[in-house]
Amino acid sequence: MPKSERLAWPILLLLMTVLVPSAGVVWMMREAVRNERLASNQRLREAYQIQLEAAGQAVRERWSSHASASQALSQNNDARSPARLFADLVSRGGLDSVLITDGQGDILYPDPPRSLRRRTESIDPLWLQAEKLEFTDRLFAEAAQAYTELAARSDDAVVSARARQAQVRCLIAANDNAAAIEVLQSQRTYSALYDADGRSLAAAAELRLLEIMPPQTAAWVEVRESLHQRLGNYDDVTMTSAQRRFLMNQLPQFTDQPIDWPMQDAEVLAAQAAATKGITQADASLQPTSLPGLWARASSDDRLIELYRTATLRKTLLQLTDGSLLPSGVAFAVTAPTETSDHLMDTSLGDDMGRWRLGLAMTGGDPFDDVSKQRRAVHLWIGLLVIAVTCVLAWLLATSLRQRLRLAQLKNDLVATVSHELKTPLASTRLLVDTLLSADENDDSQANAKQTREYLQLISHENARLTRLIDNFLTFSRMDQDKAILDFRTVDVGDLVNQAVTVFRERSGIDDDSLQVDEVPELSVSGDLDSLVTAVVNLLENAWKYSEDPRKITVTTDADQQHVRLAVRDNGIGMSAREIDRAFDRFYQVDQRVSRTRGGCGLGLGIVKAIAQSHGGSVRVESELGVGSRFTVCLPKLMTRTE
Known part of the structure; x- marks a missing residue:
């Protein structure tokens, strides 16, 4: 029976065991909580209805008092603008x-636009001459002089003030800011005068002064503060609401500090409302x-x-x-x-x-619902207890089932791996022995002797392979059962690397430059030399097994203040992120085709991890598909007397 079919019924039974009781408990809890909530809401309505009606009546009365106070303020407005x-x-x-x-x-208020422009400007020949000098001939100095004469001879204060404004305009155009500032300073005193469009002359003059005076001087700061106070003075009847809003928007650009206008938002809103049809018909x-x-x-x-x-x-x-x-x-x-x-x-x-x-x-708990809360709490705790017990039992069952399946799978893997790995060297050895036995005993030629020696070497190689395989099984078994006997001594890292490389070269037959060992610094660790040599040899054999010609295997060693790191890098097939997570699992092999052609049962990296952990260290892997892998064993550093 396929593995998926063997697991389907136990998993389905487990899910039903958990889901059916849990669903029933959740349904009962939901119904109980729903009933309690309905009862609580009903009691709340009965308890709060009178208080809500009383509060509503109080709000209506206070709102009426608020409206009456506003109306009383407007009726006592004899002295207020x-x-x-x-x-x-x-x-x-x-x-x-x-x-x-x-x-x-x-x-x-906000007051509508008003215009006090005099017809005198358009019929007075001197006005026409001054405007021609300014706008047509662009003779600003002569135009300024003409406007000065107009201001001096006019008996109308508004006309005179308009001539002064035109004079300032021409002086600025003629780059005579000093004269323009002098005229504007005099206009600041016209607190009761409007310009031709009904705007305060003094406020307009102060804004123009801020534009042309050297900033941050004492005189400039005095003008800015004066304009700030003027905008907050609602007793000044010469300033229109439109001019006030305009100046409130302009003044902040002349200071780095934020200006708080308590009335600015109200001014803008009033202007918007005044321009909206139908608001004045409100009741x-x-x-x-x-x-x-x-x-x-x-x-x-x-x-x-x-x-x-x-x-x-x-x-x-x-x-x-x-x-x-x-x-x-x-x-x-x-x-x-x-x-x-x-x-x-x-x-x-x-x-x-x-x-x-x-x-x-x-906003919080129900003060009149203590009994209901207690009942809901009892229902909740009972339901949670039933679900918790069910989940614990299901978890125990799942754990037991998973352990049994895992053990069964491990047994199957062990049998299959051992059978395959033992069968190959035994079959090779048997074939070589049969070949030697069938050879002619009387043939003592040199060729026969050479062939016999080659076969004996192959038999020795297969025997060594079989021995290493059995040693791996025994080593992993002892470490897995915490029965490994380790002889901890001071181990020189350079000696450790040299022994491991020598053993690896003897086993693999590598005698070229495909294996490179970087210079090993003078470092020591505390550990079992044979076990550590086994770990490094397993890393080298793993690198050799999963690399193709031309191979490039590098052994490097470095250290920090607390640890010694020994790394083996290869240019092999590499691993994906998922394969990296399982790299140290027993009997796991990244590429089964490699194991079939070059041997191995998937215990080498597991042994490396066990040896590293038994020495208080760790092992990690960094890999990239198609580029290669880097395995690093990290061991506690043995401090020297100086350190």
Whole structure:
């Protein structure tokens, strides 16, 4: 019966023995845990329903108080500008931004673009002449002088300021930065003036100064700090929200330190919302806008439109639950209307709050489920115990079966190997002896004597081969049973290598340069010389056996502070990674064809490993298919008195 068929039924029986009880136990455990979980969830709903409803009512009341506080702040706005009110509302927290309106749908902040451009520029001949000098003739110095005259004679502060801006533009184009800086420094004092497009002249002048002044000077740093403070001053009514956002984006490029603008994100969000259709029609209930992730809510007097991002709204609603008591193991969670909830339970916060939901989420164990936990624990431990016992028994059975199969395979391998290896030298010897016996006894010619001697040498060779084979079996048997008797003495590594090479040359008949022995340094180890010689000879014979002509076998020796390494390298057929893992297994041979033509039973490397381990060392192999192999024996170094 094939080996695969002999193993099929025991393996199938073993699998059934493990899988059937384990499947039954797992099913019973799953059902028990499922029932306990259902009961626990029901008890949780009954225990937490009242607390969740109370918390939801508290959140609604606090949200109403939050909205009333914002509206009260806007109603007490007699002395506040829309910009100041915007900053105060955002600074209170709880929202991301806000739109300030006049109650009729027109937005006051962020303020819409405004233009104060005078028609005087286009009808005054001197203006036309100055613009011609600047833009057509490119005579910047003359244009700057013309703009200076315009600024001096104009009675309109805005027109004069625009002429000064044009003068600065021409001075910079004429590379007269010093004069441009002087003009800009004077414009910084125009704190109450707009330019032709409604922007603060002082802030625009300070930005231009930062661009043309030598950086990091005292004057430059003073201008930068002044502009920084100006951007945070929401009482400055001359600066539009658009100019403020622009300057907030520009100022960081003039400093290596990060600038924190608490209002910058709120300014950007308010500008986006102001440009979005439909947001100004928001009512007093929280509702999503056409901007992704943005919610809006209008005050009852329609003067405020509060803006909330989803993350901020979630955080704010959770903060409103502070003070609501809950047992350990659960926590409040907030869910948007478009989100799917996997919480223990949820309750809607109502239409006024955009139908957001307040829920309870499990964060730990169930404090009201001690009995259920104990029952589940009992079920779990019983199931695990049954599975563990089943697995242990199956493992013992598998181990026993594997050992018996391994022993049976080893016996078969031993019988087959011994039969083959003993049969070959015995058959050769018998043939040679029969040939000698059948020779003519009266033929005492020189040729007959020569042939007889050759046959006797062949018989001696086969006898030596048979002796080595039997010695290998006996050696491996003694080492495998820990019965080997080793005579540990100080062994000179050079003497060890020389003896091994001599024995190998006598056995293999190699007398050419195919075997190279590098110079051996003065090293010593503690060990049994005969056993170590046997190990090295086995490595050399293995290298010779698995190499083809021209052979190149090299023996090298080196050492570190603790170990001596003796390596045998060949240019043979090499081994794959899988073959390397089995190289030292008993009776294993990489290429059976080599063993049939050159002999061997697969015990040589196993003996090398056993000898190395008996001396407290190890052996390893490095190999590459088609390139060759390198076997290295590593032994503990015997320290000299000096070392």
